Structures are given as structure tokens and as C-alpha cells.
Amino acid sequence: MRIAALISGGVDSAVAVHRLVEQGHDVSLFYIRIASDDGRGDCSAEEDLEMCRLIASRYGLPLDTVDLNKEYWESVMEYALRTVRQGLTPNPDIMCNRFIKFGYFEECRGYEFDYTATGHYARTLTDPADGLVYLATAPDPVKDQTDFLARISYRQLSHAMFPIGDLPKAEVRRMAVELNLPNARRRDSQGICFLGKINYNDFIRRHLGERPGPIIEIESGRKLGEHRGYWFHTIGQRKGLGLSGGPWYVVGKNIVDNAVYVSGGYGTLRQYGRTICLDEMHWITRDPWPDRCDAEPIVFKNRHMPEFIEATLTRLGQSRYVIESSQPVQGIAPGQFAVIYTPDRRICLGSGIITTDDPRHFKLTQPCQNESD
Numbered sequence: 606m607r608i609a610a611l612i613s614g615g616v617d618s619a620v621a622v623h624r625l626v627e628q629g630h631d632v633s634l635f636y637i638r639i640a641s642d643d644g645r646g647d648c649s650a651e652e653d654l655e656m657c658r659l660i661a662s663r664y665g666l667p668l669d670t671v672d673l674n675k676e677y678w679e680s681v682m683e684y685a686l687r688t689v690r691q692g693l694t695p696n697p698d699i700m701c702n703r704f705i706k707f708g709y710f711e712e713c714r715g716y717e718f719d720y721t722a723t724g725h726y727a728r729t730l731t732d733p734a735d736g737l738v739y740l741a742t743a744p745d746p747v748k749d750q751t752d753f754l755a756r757i758s759y760r761q762l763s764h765a766m767f768p769i770g771d772l773p774k775a776e777v778r779r780m781a782v783e784l785n786l787p788n789a790r791r792r793d794s795q796g797i798c799f800l801g802k803i804n805y806n807d808f809i810r811r812h813l814g815e816r817p818g819p820i821i822e823i824e825s826g827r828k829l830g831e832h833r834g835y836w837f838h839t840i841g842q843r844k845g846l847g848l849s850g851g852p853w854y855v856v857g858k859n860i861v862d863n864a865v866y867v868s869g870g871y872g873t874l875r876q877y878g879r880t881i882c883l884d885e886m887h888w889i890t891r892d893p894w895p896d897r898c899d900a901e902p903i904v905f906k907n908r909h910m911p912e913f914i915e916a917t918l919t920r921l922g923q924s925r926y927v928i929e930s931s932q933p934v935q936g937i938a939p940g941q942f943a944v945i946y947t948p949d950r951r952i953c954l955g956s957g958i959i960t961t962d963d964p965r966h967f968k969l970t971q972p973c974q975n976e977s978d
Contacts, residue, residue: 607631608766609718611706612660612668614653616781616788617724619660621768623784625722626664632722634661634668635714637705639677659787673709680704686812689836692860693940698753699956707761720766726750728770729762730952738763739890740953742946745773746911752944753909755956759890806837806845818863820846823856823875832865841876841936854936877933881907883926883943883957893954894920900929904946907934907959913950926957 608630612618625632636657638650654670661668681700688695706723707715715721726743727750740762743749757765769777781789816834821827830848832838835858838846842855846867854876857866868875894901898920904913905928915931928943939961945954 606719607717608633608720608722609710609715610634610722611710611724612636612657613724613794614656614788614791615724615794616786616791617726617769617777617793619656619724619786619788620772620777620780620784621722621724622660622664622666623780623786624768626666632664632666633718634666635710636668636670637710638670638672638674640674656788656791663786669714671710671714673705673713676709677701677705680708686809688940689809690813691940692835692858694839694938695940696942699756699942702754703756703758703761707757707765711761711764715764721764722766722768724769725754725767726770726774727754727767727953729765729767737890741770741951742953743770748774749911751946751953752906752942752956755889755942755944755953756887757889762889809834809836816863818865820848820865820867823866823868829853829867835860835863835865838865839936840938874933877935878937879930879933881928881930881934881937881943882960883928884924884960886924886926886955886957888955889953902948903928903954904948904950905930906944906946907937907941913946915948918945924957 608625610618610622610625610632612622612634613636622632622634634657636654638654657668660666681697681704684700685695685697707721711721726745726748728741728743730739730741731737732739738759740751740754740757742751754762772780778789810833813834813836816836817831818835819828820830820832822829830846832846838855838858840855840857843852846853846855848867851869852871853867853869854873855865856868856873856875858864859866900917900919902915903918904915905918906913914934917929919927919929921927937959939959941959942956943959944956946952947954
């Protein structure tokens, strides 16, 4: 088969290329180039591209650079900045996969190939019962990246291939060393998708500036200090508040009054919750409960972590749902995604955006029916 392999310069995509070649596929390599927010490249990006050239040379494969800078800033980063400005917590990595790697790349080059392959730790499974393709978790729970893929469409998933999705990270690293790949011992990249390990506060400051306001203890209403802008803080945050006598956790924000609310102590119950309201629910393959409004058993994640949380999911409207967690959940941040899995932790079903709705009001005013009814 003809495969378009997205390569980043890291060890994961390099081993993915090796496996594709080993399987006898006709592979073409693509590197997506994204400039920094000042329009310039950086040293790490040049190092990434050089690694890609070395991998291409090693296997005798063509390498093409695809410039999606305009698309990236207009879709992914505009979404991120808009979300932060609204006092919410974005997830650029999830949107990067949806719009860039499996979106604009597919439109400009990926469609020419049978599949687009990436170095994600995820798998695809075809159910013999219905013939549909499902997004399946990787065997390595620490590296599983299905949560970052939870907003891609069924069409995108059907065209995707994850060559290392069945391997634990340690095995991928071992293979790279054994094969003497040029990036075998290179450290994994961190930070925002394509931008790398930038200083997040500096990035936000360049685009949104500063807006000083009070940091208030939510229990007493006492002002404890001052922040430089509510957009620098997210629900559940502990570090970077500049307060003494802690620990202090961010438990709320009022963007109208420009106030950040905190609660003190490691065991403060205000940083935990069990009920999570979701909107804009997205099912990757199909809605598993199209005509049901019962509390369905699931497991979920509300951040990138190896652990799954047992819960029930109840439909309240066409795209609105509520999660009732079996255990207290720390740092429920509106704007983030709750990713939904089958109870056996095998299939990633989709995701919804965490909202600020009061669940009691939400349940009262949003009956379980199509919202167009």
C-alpha cells in the first residue's frame, strides 16, 4: 500500500517508518513545518527537520516539507487563545490532530495515499459485527494517546494508521537503539503541538497582554495577592500563584470582575467534584446509545494520564451529557475535554467539552430529547 508517513524527527515516528518499510509498504515521508508565533523558526525545528532527512536517507525514502503555518494559526492557536480569553482551559494538542495532522494535511496531500501513518500510541480495530473502524487504546497505559485523538472524525480515523500502537514505549526505544537510528537516544518532545517547549506564560502574554486583578480566598473573600491576568491560570493549578502559606489551588475564575479564586490545603474539597457536565459531544465512529437516556457505565479521562476513572454517562440532550464519577475528580476545568471509553478500557468512543453549567439546572432545563424537537 501507498502510505504517507508524518515524521517529526522524534524516535516514535522514526520507528513507525521502520515498521512500515519492513512490512513492504510504499512509503513517502512528510514533515509539517510550523513557524513560531513571531513568524520565525527555531533551532529545535531545524534539528527536527535534519533528523527527518537522516531517516529518509537511511531508508531511501522521499521527504517533502508541508507548510501549514497559516492553517495552524487560524485553526488551532486561534481556538486556544479564544478559549483562554473566555476564562476556559484549551487543549491545543487535541485540536492539532483534528485540524492539522488529520485535517489540512489530508486535504492537501494525504488523500493521495491509501493511509496516513503517524507515531501515535493508539490502534485501530475493525469490528467484524458491523464492519466499522474503532479507535482502540495502546497496551502501554502511560503512553496511550487516544485522548489526543478523541476529536478526529470517522473518515479521518478510517484513513489513519498507527504502526507502533501495539508496542510499549520501552520496546520502541529498544528497537531504535538496536537499529542504530540517528535519533535513538533523543529525548521526547514536550510542550504545545508543533511549538515545542515554549514558555506558556510568555506566549499568552505576547498575545493577550496583562490585566492585573485580585486573587481571593473563596471561603473568606479575603484578598491574598494579585495576578497578572486570569488567562494565566487554570482550574486545579497550584504552582505559579506567588502566594505564601499554601498550598493554594485555583478553584474558580470570574472574568467579568477579573478575579481568581483559590482554596488552601492539600485536602481542600473545593478542588474536587464528581459531576461533570459536557457539551458538544463528539462520537468518533458512532453514537453508542442513540435512543437511550439511561446512565450508561463508562470510564473516562479529564486530562492526559494513565488512569481511567469509572463513571456513568447520561444523555441530557442531542449533544449534552453529564458524567457522574465514582470518585472525586481533581481540577475539573471548563473548556477541557472529557474523553469517554468503554468500561473495559479498550475503545475510545469520543469526547465532550467540559462546561460551567450547574448540573441541577442543566438536568431540569435539558430533557433527554433531540434539541430540535
